[in-house]
Amino acid sequence: MTLSAALDGRQTVMEQEAGEAAAAVARMLEANRDAFIAIARRLHASPPATVVTCARGSSDHAATYAKYLIETMTGTPTASAALSIASLYDAPLVVGNRLCLAISQSGQSPDLLAAVAQQRGAGAFVVALVNAPDTPLADLADIVIPLSAGVERSVAATKSYICSLAAIAALVAAWSRNAALETALGTLPARLDDAFALDWSPAVTAYHDATNLFVLGRGYGLGAAQEAALKFKETAALHAECFSAAEVRHGPMAIVGKGFHVLALGGTDRAAISVRDAVAEFRSRGATVLLADPEVGDLPAIAAHPAIEPILMIQSFYRMASALALARGCNPDSPPHLNKVTETL
DSSP states (O other): OOHHHHTTTOOOHHHHHHTTHHHHHHHHHHHTHHHHHHHHHHHHHSOOSEEEEEOOTHHHHHHHHHHHHHHHHHOOOEEEOOTHHHHTSOOOOOOOOEEEEEEESSSOOHHHHHHHHHHHHTTOEEEEEESSSSOHHHHHOSEEEEOOOOOOOSSSOOHHHHHHHHHHHHHHHHHHTOHHHHHHHHHHHHHHHHHHTSOOHHHHHHHTTOSEEEEEEOGGGHHHHHHHHHHHHHHHOOEEEEEETTGGGTTGGGGOOTTOEEEEEOOSSTHHHHHHHHHHHHHHTTOEEEEEOTTTOSBOOOOOOTTTHHHHHHHHHHHHHHHHHHHTTOOTTSOTTOOSSOOOO
């Protein structure tokens, strides 16, 4: 039985839009094929000393994914900009040869625009990944990658986040000349459809009455874990915190015991080993733990290129999160106190 059928056939806009991710990714990859090649040529001709990401919310979770891909595949140090350094403190920035990767659904937030303008003024090559057309962010960029996700009516971003991840993977694949990742991206749209069909309904049962939750990931999967923790809070009114499977051992694990809830995102690379180790330890304490993993998981997941697996897992998660929100009496399409476009200073 599908998750929607389990809840009397109700389908939220969030679920509907998440289901459109496969087609959106296919459009985005095709539309930006030449742009990814152009970016790679520029980065090969003038290798940046560093990469700075500018983003907030779900887009900043995509930036976490970018950090791991860029650093593991190109060796270039990558860090997330504190946007208030530009927007509130108007602090000076050292001039240098860097790549500024700006990621946004709307391309409108004043603090994001201030940070990107500061980066460009200091000599950065600015690449903007943005979903909305004709945005102020596009005017600041050297190259714009339209995410091509289409309009999202649900406050909870889904397909635009997945398109952001796919765009980052395509950019890094071209930059690093990674043929295996490029091949995997060719199969991504079809695999997203497969991931959307997976049954994660045990998580709806497990977390229906939960009050607190840890979400664990590591490496390429950490950004997806961050996104899952946000969506638990945003759509299902469930307090959730994300931790690296390594970082959780530095204090946070002290509160995990009998009855505590954990969602862990595994995978097939080396980082997944520490996720499984944390799962085993938390289960030994009596915690309620669900592991999404292609090999040993409680929740089904698709084995793929390790950089692609988190994109597939978050697609499966989105469908479950929509069902969990309904089961907990929440409307994931219109969470209280939130707007689709958030503009911060």
